[in-house]
Amino acid sequence: MIYDVYSEACPTRLVLDRLADKWVLLVLGRLTEGPMRFNHLRREIEGVSQKVLSQTLKRLERDGLVTRQAFPTVPVTVEYAITPLGRTLSETAQALARWAETNIEAVMAAQAAYDAQAGGQTSRATT
Amino acid sequence: MIYDVYSEACPTRLVLDRLADKWVLLVLGRLTEGPMRFNHLRREIEGVSQKVLSQTLKRLERDGLVTRQAFPTVPVTVEYAITPLGRTLSETAQALARWAETNIEAVMAAQAAYDAQAGGQTSRATT
DNA sequence: TCTACATGGTTTCAAATTGAAACCTGGTTT
DNA sequence: AAACCAGGTTTCAATTTGAAACCATGTAGA
Numbered sequence: 171m172i173y174d175v176y177s178e179a180c181p182t183r184l185v186l187d188r189l190a191d192k193w194v195l196l197v198l199g200r201l202t203e204g205p206m207r208f209n210h211l212r213r214e215i216e217g218v219s220q221k222v223l224s225q226t227l228k229r230l231e232r233d234g235l236v237t238r239q240a241f242p243t244v245p246v247t248v249e250y251a252i253t254p255l256g257r258t259l260s261e262t263a264q265a266l267a268r269w270a271e272t273n274i275e276a277v278m279a280a281q282a283a284y285d286a287q288a289g290g291q292t293s294r295a296t297t
Numbered sequence: 298m299i300y301d302v303y304s305e306a307c308p309t310r311l312v313l314d315r316l317a318d319k320w321v322l323l324v325l326g327r328l329t330e331g332p333m334r335f336n337h338l339r340r341e342i343e344g345v346s347q348k349v350l351s352q353t354l355k356r357l358e359r360d361g362l363v364t365r366q367a368f369p370t371v372p373v374t375v376e377y378a379i380t381p382l383g384r385t386l387s388e389t390a391q392a393l394a395r396w397a398e399t400n401i402e403a404v405m406a407a408q409a410a411y412d413a414q415a416g417g418q419t420s421r422a423t424t
Numbered sequence: 425t426c427t428a429c430a431t432g433g434t435t436t437c438a439a440a441t442t443g444a445a446a447c448c449t450g451g452t453t454t
Numbered sequence: 455a456a457a458c459c460a461g462g463t464t465t466c467a468a469t470t471t472g473a474a475a476c477c478a479t480g481t482a483g484a
Contacts, residue, residue, distance in 0.1 A: 173398045176323065178343035183319075185397040185404050192310075192317045196303065208461055216305035219443055224462060234407025245451070245460040255403055259396055265389045270312040271300040276382055277312050280361025335432055346472055351433060372431040372480065 188233065193218055193226045195263045198252065201236060202260040205251035235259065315360065320345055320353045322390045325379065328363060329387040332378035362386065 173182045188194065196215045200206060206214070212223055227250055230236040235256035241247040252260060300309045315321065323342045327333060333341070339350055354377055357363040362383035368374040379387060 173401055175394045175397055176327075176342060181405065182394075182397040182401045183344070185401055186322065186394055187319045189393055189397065190317050190319045190322055192314045195313070195317055200303075209459095212461095215303060217310070219445090220462065221464085222443070232408055232411045233404050234411070235404075240461095243460095245458095248461065255400065255407070258400070262389065262392045262396055265392070266316055267302045267309075267313055269386055269389055270302055270309040270316065273382065273385065274300055274309045274312055277360050277362075278308065280382070281359050284359040284361070336430090339432095346474090347433065348435090349472070367432090370431095375432060 185233070188229060189259070189263070191226070193222060194230065195267055197223075197226055197230065198235065198256060198260045198263045199267055201250060201252040202257065202264065205249045208248050208250070211250065230256070312360070315356060316386070316390070318353070320349060321357065322394055324350075324353055324357065325362065325383060325387045325390045326394055328377060328379040329384065329391065332376045335375050335377070338377065357383070 174180050175182045175186050177183070193215070196218075197211065200211060200214050208223070208227075211227075212218060212220065215223070218226075227236060227238065231238050231250075235253055237251050237253055239249050239251070241249065301307050302309045302313050304310070320342070323345075324338065327338060327341050335350070335354075338354075339345060339347065342350070345353075354363065354365065358365050362380055364378050364380055366376050366378070368376065
């Protein structure tokens, strides 16, 4: 059986759609360093809301990319960790984040050039 | 100046958010093979609507990742091509798509296991 | 001439997704 | 008792999405 993300009905589409998410990439990147508690993750990944972090982790758990373990400590402690399967992905996931950090200046320069020149214009063809 | 995608205010966040998109990854993957016309891309990338493809390409152009060239042929021909900057990204972008294709079965198995066992349950801690 | 079709889009509008903020459930310290 | 911790869920308004319709231009067919 051959899978192809370019085919609409292919189940890989569902997976790709899930991975291609800012929060997923950031969560996996952090968990690569080691297990982490919910609120710790929340503080590390600035700007993520509780709801979204909760949903993201739940999906990642279902997909077998992270595990969730609760400890019956004083206030309950919940620790999330990356699985071996998740680890095979995190390298690639982090590469995207690193690309953004490395190439942000080139992208911003391109945006400035685009906005300055063709910004509001209607597309002129080969004029 | 140090950029960090984990910081809320960092401009790399905007870039990461743009890249972390299913359609962006698929478009870049296809354009890596060579320039392509609008409707050709639309047919290759099954399931993408005209509006979304149009928006995606416009953003990628502004970000300096693809170029748009219109030819005054019979029905106008518009060709999109990847830029050198875009090419530095496409390797990574495609790696995500390939990961999905390679690991889809492991993911589906994990989902089935999760649904069968803990699916509707309330989280039981370390029981 | 009237209809139909091709390219490359934009517009419209209902439906799904998101995010901020409030709330909840224990249990603990002050 | 009031307030705070962890780890969530719920609520609701606003943004984003997607399907479908429309538009401009030009060609070919009946």
